[in-house]
Amino acid sequence: xxxxxxxxxxxxxxxxxxxxxxxxxxxxxxxxxxxxxxxxxxxxxxxxxxxxxxxxxxxxxxxxxxxxxxxxxxxxxxxxxxxxxxxxxxxxxxxxxxxxxxxxxxxxxxxxxxxxxxxxxxxxxxxxxxxxxxxxxxxxxxxxxxxxxxxxxxxxxxxxxxxxxxxxxxxxxxxxxxxxxxxxxxxxxxxxxxxxxxxxxxxxxxxxxxxxxxxxxxxxxxxxxxxxxxxxxxxxxxxxxxxxxxxxxxxxxxxxxxxxxxxxxxxxxxxxxxxxxxxxxxxxxxxxxxxxxxxxxxxxxxxxxxxxxxxxxxxxxxxxxxxxxxxxxxxxxxxxxxxxxxxxxxxx
Amino acid sequence: xxxxxxxxxxxxxxxxxxxxxxxxxxxxxxxxxxxxxxxxxxxxxxxxxxxxxxxxxxxxxxxxxxxxxxxxxxxxxxxxxxxxxxxxxxxxxxxxxxxxxxxxxxxxxxxxxxxxxxxxxxxxxxxxxxxxxxxxxxxxxxxxxxxxxxxxxxxxxxxxxxxxxxxxxxxxxxxxxxxxxxxxxxxxxxxxxxxxxxxxxxxxxxxxxxxxxxxxxxxxxxxxxxxxxxxxxxxxxxxxxxxxxxxxxxxxxxxxxxxxxxxxxxxxxxxxxxxxxxxxxxxxxxxxxxxxxxxxxxxxxxxxxxxxxxxxxxxx
Numbered sequence: 001x002x003x004x005x006x007x008x009x010x011x012x013x014x015x016x017x018x019x020x021x022x023x024x025x026x027x028x029x030x031x032x033x034x035x036x037x038x039x040x041x042x043x044x045x046x047x048x049x050x051x052x053x054x055x056x057x058x059x060x061x062x063x064x065x066x067x068x069x070x071x072x073x074x075x076x077x078x079x080x081x082x083x084x085x086x087x088x089x090x091x092x093x094x095x096x097x098x099x100x101x102x103x104x105x106x107x108x109x110x111x112x113x114x115x116x117x118x119x120x121x122x123x124x125x126x127x128x129x130x131x132x133x134x135x136x137x138x139x140x141x142x143x144x145x146x147x148x149x150x151x152x153x154x155x156x157x158x159x160x161x162x163x164x165x166x167x168x169x170x171x172x173x174x175x176x177x178x179x180x181x182x183x184x185x186x187x188x189x190x191x192x193x194x195x196x197x198x199x200x201x202x203x204x205x206x207x208x209x210x211x212x213x214x215x216x217x218x219x220x221x222x223x224x225x226x227x228x229x230x231x232x233x234x235x236x237x238x239x240x241x242x243x244x245x246x247x248x249x250x251x252x253x254x255x256x257x258x259x260x261x262x263x264x265x266x267x268x269x270x271x272x273x274x275x276x277x278x279x280x281x282x283x284x285x286x287x288x289x290x291x292x293x294x295x296x297x298x299x300x301x302x303x304x305x306x307x308x309x310x311x312x313x314x315x316x317x318x319x320x321x322x323x324x325x326x327x328x329x330x331x332x333x334x335x336x337x338x339x340x341x342x343x344x345x346x347x348x
Numbered sequence: 349x350x351x352x353x354x355x356x357x358x359x360x361x362x363x364x365x366x367x368x369x370x371x372x373x374x375x376x377x378x379x380x381x382x383x384x385x386x387x388x389x390x391x392x393x394x395x396x397x398x399x400x401x402x403x404x405x406x407x408x409x410x411x412x413x414x415x416x417x418x419x420x421x422x423x424x425x426x427x428x429x430x431x432x433x434x435x436x437x438x439x440x441x442x443x444x445x446x447x448x449x450x451x452x453x454x455x456x457x458x459x460x461x462x463x464x465x466x467x468x469x470x471x472x473x474x475x476x477x478x479x480x481x482x483x484x485x486x487x488x489x490x491x492x493x494x495x496x497x498x499x500x501x502x503x504x505x506x507x508x509x510x511x512x513x514x515x516x517x518x519x520x521x522x523x524x525x526x527x528x529x530x531x532x533x534x535x536x537x538x539x540x541x542x543x544x545x546x547x548x549x550x551x552x553x554x555x556x557x558x559x560x561x562x563x564x565x566x567x568x569x570x571x572x573x574x575x576x577x578x579x580x581x582x583x584x585x586x587x588x589x590x591x592x593x594x595x596x597x598x599x600x601x602x603x604x605x606x607x608x609x610x611x612x613x614x615x616x617x618x619x620x621x622x623x624x625x626x627x628x629x630x631x632x633x634x635x636x637x638x639x640x641x642x643x644x645x646x647x648x649x650x651x652x653x654x655x656x657x658x659x660x661x662x663x664x
Binding site: 060062064086087090091092093094095098099101103106107108109110111112113120121124154156167170171173174 | 581
């Protein structure tokens, strides 16, 4: 962990977030920790309801009113973002940390010209003319052709992919150093997804951004991330570099996720993970994944597994890694897949 | 925008024509005879009927009626309520008090309704919201004439602050308005509550929208985001409620005018229907429809101003 500690730009430590609901507290995020280093892309991968979006909302300080940060900290530039007031957070949002939303169809104000939505952030610091010039430059930078004409148009006159480019332009307008992308391609057509991912990679390079990339799609992660955190039921169950997660996955949940990525070459039946995530009003005893885990041990139902280190960067929370645990190998299909992926990576 | 406007006005004129036709036939086919005064001799009656084309078949009368309105603005002559007077001249005297009453009710209900709605939405599920929502339910469910009696009792009898009745001798507009304060309030309570209720619901929904979240992530404060992003978006559906609201105010004013002795259209309409003064009734019906249509037109235009999807839409 202590490899490049000076480079750490954002550190999430033991973050816990719960929601007040009718049945009690929903434990959405339970002790999440990860570091974001300068110029790096960290991916957070997990199913719906695993707490990945809630974690980013907590970082941005835009949790809904019924959410409570129960513990932990988000350290950024000598500050703990979870403890800042509204005023101070308003200075950080947009200018220091930008957010790209999942659904560009609903993220833009439908009755405001897109140009105005971009310049809105800039107007605090510069006059109208400069703001417009900057917004036009941003629109060109995110790949919107004919920017001067598009500047005066409304969101409904844009396609989904173009709207997402506008959302990215808005996120970049304040010139942030951290960009959080919350499932930026989930709502888009497959053909557009790749373009948006390329765009994010490109602006990341150009602007030396550090990126937190949220997704449920491991296939997307492969193109984006330096490091990957796999989340399940509010907890990071496995963390490592992209290579470690893809080539040497250790947690049964990561195995299941990797097996459920469609593979065009083998025409295998698509694997799915049986069951649904647990109800987090009553978190199960032991490992939250145990009930859906075909490799679960008896201890999985009794005690939550600690993190076992596989390398300096690779850790997983599963009892299978305990020295006394029975030796369990990943499924055969997955092993073959990884072999193929490695070969492809070697060729590329 | 211009094309949009032209289309709306065209549709409005067509509707007005249909209303004219419909009200002519419905009213004129009613069983009451226009003349039933036994003192008028048959000769004079025949002469008058000839003058008003009443001796011709209905379909011919209809064309005379349309022609009179379109070419001369002539709605006919009153025969019972104000015998011998031109219907148009009667309207000219009776319209202003009604318009003042209705317009002022509307003018105070819009801002007050918006304030109530915004306050309730921002304080959602807190004490302010609960109190306001309670009052809103009362104001929507109780008809305006009940409030009119209550206001009359409280503010003219118990605490004599305002005059009980409309002051027809008022010399200044201010004095006239002063005597109309109570009917204006009575008519405005329901629209205030209606706007407040809708705006509260809309605003709560827009406050939870993704673009509000995006506005916050831009670094706008909660207040800025609410004013610049949520408010205008929640006005779009509110514009819709204004149409039934205005017809509601006009319907309420029929009764309330009578209670406060305001010499407006309301009393006139009731009198003319009861007396069987068909020319006058038809003219009043046309007037009420015209007012409704103009409001709808204004609302349609305001849609275009509020929501670019309507203004620019289609014409890509």
